[in-house]
Amino acid sequence: MRWRLRRPGFWQLVFLVILGAGLYSTVVRFTGGLGASTALSDAFPWGLWVGFDVLCGVALAAGGFTISAVVYIFNIERFRPIIRPTILTAFLGYLLVIVALLFDLGRPYRIWHPLVMWNPHSVMFEVAWCVMLYTTVLALEFSPMVFERLRLQRPLRILHALTVPLVILGVILSTLHQSSLGSLYLIVPEKLHPLWYSPLLPVFFFISAIALGCAMTIFESFLSYRAFRKRLEIDLLTDLGKVIVVALAVYLVLKVQDLVGRGALAHVLEPTYEARMFLAEMMLGVIGPMLLLSVRRVRTDHFGLFVSALLVVLGFIMNRLNVSITGMEASSGVSYFPSWTELSVTFMIVALGFALFGLAVKYLPVFPEMEREVAVPPAVAVLRRPWIGTTPLILILGGIVFFGALGVAYSGLSYRERALASPSRLEEEPNIAEGLERLNIPPDVTFPQGEGSPGPVTFRHASHINWERPDCTVCHREPFHILKVEGEASSRPARDWHDARHCGRCHDGKTSFSAQEECAVCHRP
Amino acid sequence: MxxxxxxxxxxxxxxxxxxxxxxxxxxxxxxxxxxxxxxxxxxxxxxxxxxxxxxxxxxxxxxxxxxxxxxxxxxxxxxxxxxxxxxxxxxxxxxxxxxxxxxxxxxxxxxxxxxxxxxxxxxxxxxxxxxxxxxxxxxxxxxxxxxxxxxxxxxxxxxxxxxxxxxxxxxxxxxxxxxxxxxxxxxxxxxxxxxxxxxxxxxxxxLPLLTWQVLQKIPNFVIVGGVLLGGIWWITNRRQEVQRRERQERGRDSGEPPRDLPEPSGSSSASDSTNSS
Structure with a gap:
């Protein structure tokens, strides 16, 4: 078999450009450190790599555990055709999360430490174990595709017997992991904006992950359909659309109940950056798709499903970024925007995900019935001519949701600058009278008379203090130790004291009288 | 100390x-x-x-x-x-x-x-x-x-x-x-x-109490979740098996060929997407 270089197509070129930029940023990250490669700071220690790559990457796996639970545990067989692509997505999602973690951790080579150094009180510890265990489970769930391809019957039979326990383990680990990412933020009640901080954060993260899992399944089915001419299981996807509506409805009800219960509902209508971003997120990812998908005509339409799924994905990403970035900005007192290095690494990771998905579909039996069927028009019974065509309807509804959310978010930006601009307050001069009353300055130090010296010198702290504004740091820098060092005074050779590093620093004839000339001021017999 | x-x-x-x-x-x-x-x-x-x-x-x-x-x-x-x-x-x-x-x-x-x-x-x-x-x-x-x-x-x-x-x-x-x-x-x-x-x-x-309240539920969650999911699987799987047996027997009685039904869970064969119409 001969390999020839083909002229790269448009998407290959895009991929190569993203990969190139990402690789360059990788070099910057690992040679210059996090400070040189990110916009992170002491005030804002978690940015895009956590907010997008990790929080959203993990949620990609939600489709995998939802569909495999439906098929294997609830024995609803008709979803079997889409189980493999969702498991593949989940597996890739987790692999990419690990890659992102290697970028984000300050000491990536210690990523294995949670295996042996335990702290069960840490949510991050739980997250670390979930990543490790669930990646293993996903690898096992994914491996039949490889074994089938290689025609290895023995491992296939073993895995076959293990399927149900693996799926149960996967569902449990996934539930723990999706919710624990929300639990991460339970510890910052005074930092995360009240629109997002809630004791129910783990529940919100879990439910939204299920909606996203279904939406990603729809989304990637359409991409596979376009890229590989894979038959579209439109009726299955329509059912997933219904699941999304239910998940989002539960989410919305809980969210409203939670806001009301915590008395945070009023924050929604406040003219703040956070409120607008929150509204945009809810419109884009919850209310908009619910609206679209509850219209039967939209749900059964290719384009309608695609648009709705896309909105869910965008809204979900916005939610995770809001929790991890928007909601944390005000309390941190700084504004964060990812550096181009963070962005290009993220793009590279996403592009790698797409590329690996494509490769897997090409070389592995991901879609078992890959007969390259010509897309069958969906079996939708159009009984009567509707007053408006389906595509215009989707375009109008989707457009309203998307651009409405965009507008709301944009309107919030003007509040952002105002909120982050530090208030300039007139500071009163500190009242130090009481402290001065109790001032206990170190005792006088007498330096013995050296050889050829006109007399001993007594150093008095009291005469070296500016009593209006006492400031120890004027002199107490190297080499004038402020901490007690035994025998300091007597051990120094005499000549040192006159030069510019000691008394001569100020006694230079300009700042104060000269140490070289006016001997009698200090040396008193 | x-x-x-x-x-x-x-x-x-x-x-x-x-x-x-x-x-x-x-x-x-x-x-x-x-x-x-x-x-x-x-x-x-x-x-x-x-x-x-x-x-x-x-x-x-x-x-x-x-x-x-x-x-x-x-x-x-x-x-x-x-x-x-x-x-x-x-x-x-x-x-x-x-x-x-x-x-x-x-x-x-x-x-x-x-x-x-x-x-x-x-x-x-x-x-x-x-x-x-x-x-x-x-x-x-x-x-x-x-x-x-x-x-x-x-x-x-x-x-x-x-x-x-x-x-x-x-x-x-x-x-x-x-x-x-x-x-x-x-x-x-x-x-x-x-x-x-x-x-x-x-x-x-x-503040650690906020996360501990959630974390301490994990062992229970794993056990209860595992048993629950296993139980559901057992029930749905058994029901399907019974259904298939019944249909097979009925098919034998009436002389019709048995209908092709999906395998019980765990099968990864490529031919069982028949029920998706």
Whole structure:
């Protein structure tokens, strides 16, 4: 078999450009450190790599555990055709999360430490174990595709017997992991904006992950359909659309109940950056798709499903970024925007995900019935001519949701600058009278008379203090130790004291009288 | 080791001389980071600062919480509350996830952003000096007693005595007595603590309780979830098997060929997508 270089197509070129930029940023990250490669700071220690790559990457796996639970545990067989692509997505999602973690951790080579150094009180510890265990489970769930391809019957039979326990383990680990990412933020009640901080954060993260899992399944089915001419299981996807509506409805009800219960509902209508971003997120990812998908005509339409799924994905990403970035900005007192290095690494990771998905579909039996069927028009019974065509309807509804959310978010930006601009307050001069009353300055130090010296010198702290504004740091820098060092005074050779590093620093004839000339001021017999 | 040590900082006594700042730099061998100490801020090279706020000088340093949030969130136990009071850092364990920085309610842990192999940096309450029976460097050099070192319990008594002696002067509260479950560094002030830059809206309970409430449910969740899912599988699987047997028998009775039904769960054959019409 001969390999020839083909002229790269448009998407290959895009991929190569993203990969190139990402690789360059990788070099910057690992040679210059996090400070040189990110916009992170002491005030804002978690940015895009956590907010997008990790929080959203993990949620990609939600489709995998939802569909495999439906098929294997609830024995609803008709979803079997889409189980493999969702498991593949989940597996890739987790692999990419690990890659992102290697970028984000300050000491990536210690990523294995949670295996042996335990702290069960840490949510991050739980997250670390979930990543490790669930990646293993996903690898096992994914491996039949490889074994089938290689025609290895023995491992296939073993895995076959293990399927149900693996799926149960996967569902449990996934539930723990999706919710624990929300639990991460339970510890910052005074930092995360009240629109997002809630004791129910783990529940919100879990439910939204299920909606996203279904939406990603729809989304990637359409991409596979376009890229590989894979038959579209439109009726299955329509059912997933219904699941999304239910998940989002539960989410919305809980969210409203939670806001009301915590008395945070009023924050929604406040003219703040956070409120607008929150509204945009809810419109884009919850209310908009619910609206679209509850219209039967939209749900059964290719384009309608695609648009709705896309909105869910965008809204979900916005939610995770809001929790991890928007909601944390005000309390941190700084504004964060990812550096181009963070962005290009993220793009590279996403592009790698797409590329690996494509490769897997090409070389592995991901879609078992890959007969390259010509897309069958969906079996939708159009009984009567509707007053408006389906595509215009989707375009109008989707457009309203998307651009409405965009507008709301944009309107919030003007509040952002105002909120982050530090208030300039007139500071009163500190009242130090009481402290001065109790001032206990170190005792006088007498330096013995050296050889050829006109007399001993007594150093008095009291005469070296500016009593209006006492400031120890004027002199107490190297080499004038402020901490007690035994025998300091007597051990120094005499000549040192006159030069510019000691008394001569100020006694230079300009700042104060000269140490070289006016001997009698200090040396008193 | 004896009882827990701590610091009492009294904002009414601080004259803003910067001795504590300088002593901390000296003890930790940290390079100069600002032209004047009042302009400096906490960083990987500065573990305590003196700030001019609300008409007072106030110190900022690690509070050494009784139940430290940073230690609870660290996945590898790199931060530890010692019996003597200090919250110390085990550099060799740290993986660099920076969750401690996100979680600390006082914003204390700082990171060596400029380094290839960065560490968390913060005040360790001079843990080595404490072992040797000496006070912290900052307390040793404080010329007014604004920063006082001692047993936490005795410092609380001292603070109460000061509040009793000058009830009209002080804000009637010891900051750090109850904040996030109590801290080893205690503050007194005659101006409201918010004006000194200290949050007064912090919870009374230790923050780790917030996550522990969720985390402690995990073992139960795993067991109950496993049994529940296994049970559901058993029921649905059995029901399907029974259905298939029945149909097969009925098919045999009526002489019709048995209908092709999907395999029970676990099959990965490619031919069972028939039921999706």
């Amino acid at each position: 004896g009882s827990k040590k701590g610091l009492l900082f009294d904002a009414t006594l601080c004259i803003g001389c910067g001795a504590c700042y300088q002593a901390c730099k000296e003890r930790n061998r940290l390079p100069p980071t600002a032209t004047h100490f009042l302009e400096d801020r906490l960083s990987d090279q500065t573990y305590t600062v003196v700030k001019k706020r609300g008409g007072r000088f106030v110190r900022q340093l690690c509070m050494h919480c009784e139940v430290p949030t940073c230690a609870s969130v660290c996945p590898v136990g790199a931060l530890e509350k010692t019996a003597a009071g200090p919250v110390i850092y085990h550099e060799e364990r740290c993986i660099g996830c920076r969750y401690c920085m996100l979680a600390c309610p006082f914003g204390i842990p700082k990171y060596e952003w400029r380094k290839i192999l960065p560490r968390i940096r913060k005040c360790d309450l001079c843990a080595d000096r404490l072992v040797a029976g000496r006070p912290t460097a900052c307390a040793e050099v404080c010329p007014t007693g604004a920063t006082k070192f001692g047993d936490r319990q005795e410092l609380i008594e001292e603070a109460r005595a000061r509040l009793r002696a000058h009830p009209q002067k002080y804000v009637p509260r010891i900051y750090g007595l109850e904040e996030v479950g109590g801290t080893s560094v205690l503050l007194l002030s005659d101006v409201p603590f918010e004006r000194l830059g200290y949050r007064t809206d912090l919870l009374r309970e230790p």
